[in-house]
Amino acid sequence: xxxxxxxxxxxxxxxxxxxxxxxxxxxxxxxxxxxxxxxxxxxxxxxxxxxxxxxxxxxxxxxxxxxxxxxxxxxxxxxxxxxxxxxxxxxxxxxxxxxxxxxxxxxxxxxxxxxxxxxxxxxxxxxxxxxxxxxxxxxxxxxxxxxxxxxxxxxxxxxxxxxxxxxxxxxxxxxxxxxxxxxxxxxxxxxxxxxxxxxxxxxxxxxxxxxxxxxxxxxxxxxxxxxxxxxxxxxxxxxxxxxxxxxxxxxxxxxxxxxxxxxxxxxxxxxxxxxxxxxxxxxxxxxxxxxxxxxxxxxxxxxxxxxxxxxxxxxxxxxxxxxxxxxxxxxxxxxxxxxxxxxxxxxxxxxxxxxxxxxxxxxxxxxxxxxxxxxxxxxxxxxxxxxxxxxxxxx
Amino acid sequence: xxxxxxxxxxxxxxxxxxxxxxxxxxxxxxxxxxxxxxxxxxxxxxxxxxxxxxxxxxxxxxxxxxxxxxxxxxxxxxxxxxxxxxxxxxxxxxxxxxxxxxxxxxxxxxxxxxxxxxxxxxxxxxxxxxxxxxxxxxxxxxxxxxxxxxxxxxxxxxxxxxxxxxxxxxxxxxxxxxxxxxxxxxxxxxxxxxxxxxxxxxxxxxxxxxxxxxxxxxxxxxxxxxxxxxxxxxxxxxxxxxxxxxxxxxxxxxxxxxxxxxxxxxxxxxxxxxxxxxxxxxxxxxxxxxxxxxxxxxxxxxxxxxxxxxxxxxxxxxxxxxxxxxxxxxxxxxxxxxxxxxxxxxxxxxxxxxxxxxxxxxxxxxxxxxxxxxxxxxxxxxxxxxxxxxxxxxxxxxxxxxxxxxxxxxxxxxxxxxxxxxxxxxxxxxxxxxxxxxxxxxxxxxx
Numbered sequence: 081x082x083x084x085x086x087x088x089x090x091x092x093x094x095x096x097x098x099x100x101x102x103x104x105x106x107x108x109x110x111x112x113x114x115x116x117x118x119x120x121x122x123x124x125x126x127x128x129x130x131x132x133x134x135x136x137x138x139x140x141x142x143x144x145x146x147x148x149x150x151x152x153x154x155x156x157x158x159x160x161x162x163x164x165x166x167x168x169x170x171x172x173x174x175x176x177x178x179x180x181x182x183x184x185x186x187x188x189x190x191x192x193x194x195x196x197x198x199x200x201x202x203x204x205x206x207x208x209x210x211x212x213x214x215x216x217x218x219x220x221x222x223x224x225x226x227x228x229x230x231x232x233x234x235x236x237x238x239x240x241x242x243x244x245x246x247x248x249x250x251x252x253x254x255x256x257x258x259x260x261x262x263x264x265x266x267x268x269x270x271x272x273x274x275x276x277x278x279x280x281x282x283x284x285x286x287x288x289x290x291x292x293x294x295x296x297x298x299x300x301x302x303x304x305x306x307x308x309x310x311x312x313x314x315x316x317x318x319x320x321x322x323x324x325x326x327x328x329x330x331x332x333x334x335x336x337x338x339x340x341x342x343x344x345x346x347x348x349x350x351x352x353x354x355x356x357x358x359x360x361x362x363x364x365x366x367x368x369x370x371x372x373x374x375x376x377x378x379x380x381x382x383x384x385x386x387x388x389x390x391x392x393x394x395x396x397x398x399x400x401x402x403x404x405x406x407x408x409x410x411x412x413x414x415x416x417x418x419x420x421x422x423x424x425x426x427x428x429x430x431x432x433x434x435x436x437x438x439x440x441x442x443x444x445x446x447x448x449x450x451x452x453x454x455x456x457x458x459x460x461x462x463x464x465x466x467x468x469x470x471x472x473x474x475x
Numbered sequence: 476x477x478x479x480x481x482x483x484x485x486x487x488x489x490x491x492x493x494x495x496x497x498x499x500x501x502x503x504x505x506x507x508x509x510x511x512x513x514x515x516x517x518x519x520x521x522x523x524x525x526x527x528x529x530x531x532x533x534x535x536x537x538x539x540x541x542x543x544x545x546x547x548x549x550x551x552x553x554x555x556x557x558x559x560x561x562x563x564x565x566x567x568x569x570x571x572x573x574x575x576x577x578x579x580x581x582x583x584x585x586x587x588x589x590x591x592x593x594x595x596x597x598x599x600x601x602x603x604x605x606x607x608x609x610x611x612x613x614x615x616x617x618x619x620x621x622x623x624x625x626x627x628x629x630x631x632x633x634x635x636x637x638x639x640x641x642x643x644x645x646x647x648x649x650x651x652x653x654x655x656x657x658x659x660x661x662x663x664x665x666x667x668x669x670x671x672x673x674x675x676x677x678x679x680x681x682x683x684x685x686x687x688x689x690x691x692x693x694x695x696x697x698x699x700x701x702x703x704x705x706x707x708x709x710x711x712x713x714x715x716x717x718x719x720x721x722x723x724x725x726x727x728x729x730x731x732x733x734x735x736x737x738x739x740x741x742x743x744x745x746x747x748x749x750x751x752x753x754x755x756x757x758x759x760x761x762x763x764x765x766x767x768x769x770x771x772x773x774x775x776x777x778x779x780x781x782x783x784x785x786x787x788x789x790x791x792x793x794x795x796x797x798x799x800x801x802x803x804x805x806x807x808x809x810x811x812x813x814x815x816x817x818x819x820x821x822x823x824x825x826x827x828x829x830x831x832x833x834x835x836x837x838x839x840x841x842x843x844x845x846x847x848x849x850x851x852x853x854x855x856x857x858x859x860x861x862x863x864x865x866x867x868x869x870x871x872x873x874x875x876x877x878x879x880x881x882x883x884x885x886x887x888x889x890x891x892x893x894x895x896x897x898x899x900x901x902x903x904x905x906x907x908x909x910x911x912x913x914x915x916x917x918x919x920x921x922x
Contacts, residue, residue: 134499345832433744
């Protein structure tokens with residue numbers, strides 16, 4: 081009973097926030113809001129904004145949280161963070177354990193600073209360690225199904241929580257890059273306040289701090305300069321429309337699974353290519369049961385990192401996923417059967433029925449200039465004679 | 476101080492790098508330009524005036540059905556069974572239209588999935604009777620989507636017309652309607668006997684091309700689609716696969732007659748089925764190409780005995796006009812078991828469809844009701860439309876243009892016409908509950 085009341089006390093506002101985050105991440109059909117909490121993270125906001133030199137309307141949420149974090153140190157951690165709530169809950173389960181983070185280095189601050197520095201050169205290095213990305217990655221298998229590709233993504237959150245069982249507070253105060261970022265900007269917040277408070281006794285001395293910051297920035301820049309080659313996937317695969325070029329995509333993608341959760345036709349899956357671990361868990365398309373719906377831009381609306389650029393559905397004809405390819409020998413028309421499914425399903429009028437050998441043989445032909453690789457023809461083809469091949473990179 | 480400066484500079488630099496208001500949303504460039512269709516050749520442009528003349532009235536009847544295809548035959552029989560005096564006008568020398576004369580032998584869409592996800596027969600009524608009779612003659616292959624023998628089809632349909640007391644006019648072409656305000660008094664027909672008029676209380680347009688609704692001034696859309704010519708090959712059973720040099724060749728699909736195959740032709744796309752010069756050109760090209768292709772087949776070792784049995788007597792015009800009726804049947808209706816209080820029948824599916832971005836294989840397609848309103852044109856008081864030109868969304872074309880659906884719409888239109896005559900009402904005001912009872916009495920399955 082006593083345990084229950086203490087639990088109730090602990091739930092508080094952050095507990096409610098965690099519940100809301102879990103509900104939004106769960107497969108309840110609120111696809112457009114599925115990844116709302118990711119937009120609240122100022123770490124992700126700054127990473128994607130610096131890396132891409134642009135932002136979208138939804139980023140306003142992140143700016144609000146950033147402003148709040150300037151006004152109150154670790155505002156996000158105190159009031160919203162569902163991961164932190166879980167960490168504290170885990171820690172409280174093993175109260176007897178004595179562990180102090182005092183001697184532990186501020187890895188989170190280092191991660192935040194170096195990641196932002198790297199972002200300025202276009203490679204948001206450590207954004208996949210953002211707690212919101214870990215949190216959402218955990219929920220993805222619920223809607224996308226468990227696959228080898230989704231599994232690593234859903235392990236992050238349990239790992240952080242299990243860590244908190246033995247080392248309470250370690251993640252939040254020392255490892256989390258979102259927490260680190262908020263600590264890093266706290267001094268600016270104090271500057272903006274009318275009365276500058278005393279230096280935080282917990283913060284390191286200015287000299288140490290400067291060294292910390294310089295080393296992390298330098299490491300970030302160095303890593304970002306070296307990373308593009310290491311983080312670039314060489315093999316092309318089918319990515320959502322509006323995706324960044326394949327050599328940048330793997331570096332930009334958070335692996336949060338928002339687009340995979342959001343896709344109304346379920347064509348997005350976690351990419352798994354044994355030969356290229358760097359592109360694991362990013363979204364890739366398989367046209368098995370559905371195709372990329374013409375009036376839909378949900379994947380781009382829910383992508384918090386900008387790996388999928390927000391696009392207007394009407395602009396889809398300029399954002400090719402790939403190019404259809406027809407194996408004529410497999411086509412039903414080559415066997416004098418009645419079929420027009422690929423042409424009829426193509427809203428981009430990219431398939432023409434052309435006569436071969438006089439009128440006796442009419443076969444579908446792809447018009448490469450019109451084809452966007454939406455996959456309608458591939459999924460509808462009764463003999464699987466049509467395949468979408470990854471085309472030229474999008475934007 | 477240094478630290479502060481550094482941090483502020485970093486922040487300012489970041490903000491500068493971002494640039495104010497540089498949103499990353501990709502906007503559409505401009506409206507996509509539609510492919511402009513080539514303007515049809517309107518001939519020489521010269522006209523002559525036809526002198527007015529008195530036309531003899533061949534008959535005065537209750538119901539006049541134009542077109543003796545699957546829809547027309549079902550319509551005429553259904554109307555005659557309500558007791559209405561019925562005439563049926565057919566331009567060729569046979570009944571069954573493309574099903575028999577066009578050699579499009581499969582009666583498609585006989586089955587579909589019901590609400591309980593069971594595959595079941597959906598086409599009953601007069602269409603079901605036809606299929607049953609052909610089966611009992613041994614002239615239909617398979618239960619689902621049976622392939623029939625065309626001559627057996629012509630025979631069975633004609634026998635059914637005889638039994639129902641429909642007055643039959645072969646070799647007669649409907650040439651124009653006799654309009655009076657919002658009704659049509661009848662139809663001018665043209666034949667060896669010259670021009671004559673058939674006056675009718677209700678006219679059913681089963682021309683497939685919607686000729687009658689066009690003359691009646693109804694609105695419609697024109698769909699340009701594939702046109703082909705089906706042919707049959709004989710001596711298929713005498714192909715010798717053991718001969719040296721034998722290779723597998725496309726020789727079509729079996730018919731109920733042993734040794735005879737029917738060979739479908741998809742034909743060129745986007746063809747105008749309403750331009751007789753185009754039809755004539757295609758007819759000549761197709762015949763030559765089929766002949767030459769059969770000669771090539773005969774020259775292949777093992778195929779020496781194969782011969783061209785016949786080419787279809789009707790060109791395979793798949794689509795042309797689609798009328799604008801009181802209701803347009805949509806893809807959504809057919810995918811969601813949409814129920815209509817004025818349903819005249821249920822049809823099935825034989826194609827895989829995309830619905831809301833997902834694939835629905837033909838084996839999982841729901842059966843779909845056809846509402847009476849989709850057969851009732853917007854203006855004319857006594858015209859009904861059945862067959863491939865009734866009102867539907869073009870996305871549905873593969874399932875609405877086929878024999879099974881034509882039989883269903885034909886039956887519904889015929890029964891409704893009979894009822895309109897009995898009630899002395901405009902077709903759009905036919906009592907829906909009485910129509911439903913009538914159709915159920917006539918053996919139609921309404922879902």
